[in-house]
Amino acid sequence: MVGHPEDNENLTDNEGSTDGEDFLAAERDIRKRLGDRELDLDSLHAISNIYRAATAVRRRAEREVLAQHNLSWGGFTILWVLWVWGQMDTARLASECGLAKGTLTGMLTTLERRRLVEREQVKTDRRKVTVALTSDGLTLIEDLFPRFNAYEVAMSEGLSLTEKRELARLLRIVISNALQKGVRG
Amino acid sequence: MVGHPEDNENLTDNEGSTDGEDFLAAERDIRKRLGDRELDLDSLHAISNIYRAATAVRRRAEREVLAQHNLSWGGFTILWVLWVWGQMDTARLASECGLAKGTLTGMLTTLERRRLVEREQVKTDRRKVTVALTSDGLTLIEDLFPRFNAYEVAMSEGLSLTEKRELARLLRIVISNALQKGVRG
DNA sequence: CATGAATCGTTCGGTGCCAAAAGATCTCGC
DNA sequence: GCGAGATCTTTTGGCACCGAACGATTCATG
Numbered sequence: 001m002v003g004h005p006e007d008n009e010n011l012t013d014n015e016g017s018t019d020g021e022d023f024l025a026a027e028r029d030i031r032k033r034l035g036d037r038e039l040d041l042d043s044l045h046a047i048s049n050i051y052r053a054a055t056a057v058r059r060r061a062e063r064e065v066l067a068q069h070n071l072s073w074g075g076f077t078i079l080w081v082l083w084v085w086g087q088m089d090t091a092r093l094a095s096e097c098g099l100a101k102g103t104l105t106g107m108l109t110t111l112e113r114r115r116l117v118e119r120e121q122v123k124t125d126r127r128k129v130t131v132a133l134t135s136d137g138l139t140l141i142e143d144l145f146p147r148f149n150a151y152e153v154a155m156s157e158g159l160s161l162t163e164k165r166e167l168a169r170l171l172r173i174v175i176s177n178a179l180q181k182g183v184r185g
Numbered sequence: 186m187v188g189h190p191e192d193n194e195n196l197t198d199n200e201g202s203t204d205g206e207d208f209l210a211a212e213r214d215i216r217k218r219l220g221d222r223e224l225d226l227d228s229l230h231a232i233s234n235i236y237r238a239a240t241a242v243r244r245r246a247e248r249e250v251l252a253q254h255n256l257s258w259g260g261f262t263i264l265w266v267l268w269v270w271g272q273m274d275t276a277r278l279a280s281e282c283g284l285a286k287g288t289l290t291g292m293l294t295t296l297e298r299r300r301l302v303e304r305e306q307v308k309t310d311r312r313k314v315t316v317a318l319t320s321d322g323l324t325l326i327e328d329l330f331p332r333f334n335a336y337e338v339a340m341s342e343g344l345s346l347t348e349k350r351e352l353a354r355l356l357r358i359v360i361s362n363a364l365q366k367g368v369r370g
Numbered sequence: 371c372a373t374g375a376a377t378c379g380t381t382c383g384g385t386g387c388c389a390a391a392a393g394a395t396c397t398c399g400c
Numbered sequence: 401g402c403g404a405g406a407t408c409t410t411t412t413g414g415c416a417c418c419g420a421a422c423g424a425t426t427c428a429t430g
């Protein structure tokens with residue numbers, strides 16, 4: 001048995017408040033509970049909040065912006081990348097979207113069935129396949145993206161311009177660390 | 186380096202470099218490609234980098250830290266929360282882990298089958314179930330967490346203490362926005 | 371040319387994960 | 401007490417998503 005939940009308070013009897021505020025709870029007093037091991041709590045909070053923010057932002061976007069078009073976050077990302085960058089082969093598309101190749105295949109099939117994207121074999125190298133938006137896909141993303149961006153603005157509420165840029169900058173450092181190859185296992 | 190917008194037909198001829206650097210490519214020249222719509226690119230970069238960072242960090246953690254114990258990120262999170270906070274009912278656990286309740290059920294079953302956690306019906310309210318670490322689970326998380334924290338430190342490399350705290354702070358604002366209830370539909 | 375190595379997309383097996391519906395239990399007015 | 405409604409968890413159905421294995425194609429080398 002770990003910790004003493006009853007020590008400080010009855011954690012379980014404020015059930016109504018599990019949203020919007022007590023997500024901070026998990027951060028409180030962690031040091032107290034963990035004692036003085038050699039832990040870097042600042043790294044912990046920085047990294048774990050990334051994931052927490054990402055799932056919260058994603059889930060809400062899927063509910064409030066994407067669901068009306070039957071798009072998942074991943075599907076939306078695919079359309080967006082193709083919109084901004086134009087057609088590209090699947091390997092690059094997967095990398096741009098942050099997806100495994102195998103994952104992309106299935107999602108492309110879904111999008112293709114809905115006539116939002118099109119696959120085409122590359123003539124000069126028949127191993128490769130390029131993917132492009134159809135006109136339906138173009139219409140959809142052009143209609144949807146401004147609303148998605150408005151959602152991003154809403155998620156950034158309370159951040160100044162400087163802070164948004166700082167947030168993006170700090171995250172880029174983390175991304176770069178995570179994508180770096182070949183650490184010691 | 187990737188990206189001259191002009192010759193984007195030939196994006197495919199620099200294939201080897203899809204890691205570690207050209208994740209920045211998607212950010213460059215977006216304005217040029219998108220024209221002058223009323224878009225807030227600072228919010229876009231801030232928010233989209235959150236997700237990009239989260240998946241990169243998660244995937245690598247699962248490969249390099251968690252896989253040797255057959256744990257997913259979600260499974261690890263459950264153990265960690267139970268470790269830090271002690272036993273709790275499933276609703277609260279789901280909220281702490283950022284999971285849907287239904288998701289938690291399945292993952293708890295997996296963890297329970299491996300004897301890492303235990304469910305127990307609450308006597309005073311038989312609808313509720315509390316979850317606690319078993320001694321095996323305790324052993325595992327106590328062994329694993331220091332290594333996980335070392336991984337978090339590695340992912341924060343290049344960030345000063347101040348920057349880590351700033352990153353966590355800015356993310357908390359985003360989390361709070363995303364968890365807020367009842368925006369206009 | 372021929373053949374082994376490299377590269378590319380897809381297939382496959384298995385979780386993770388969600389939303390909605392179902393099932394179980396408690397509560398409260400009457 | 402008793403039934404309607406509120407609260408819990410679990411079940412269900414369906415994608416998303418990964419890693420490894422596979423088949424097809426291209427390329428390098430002799």
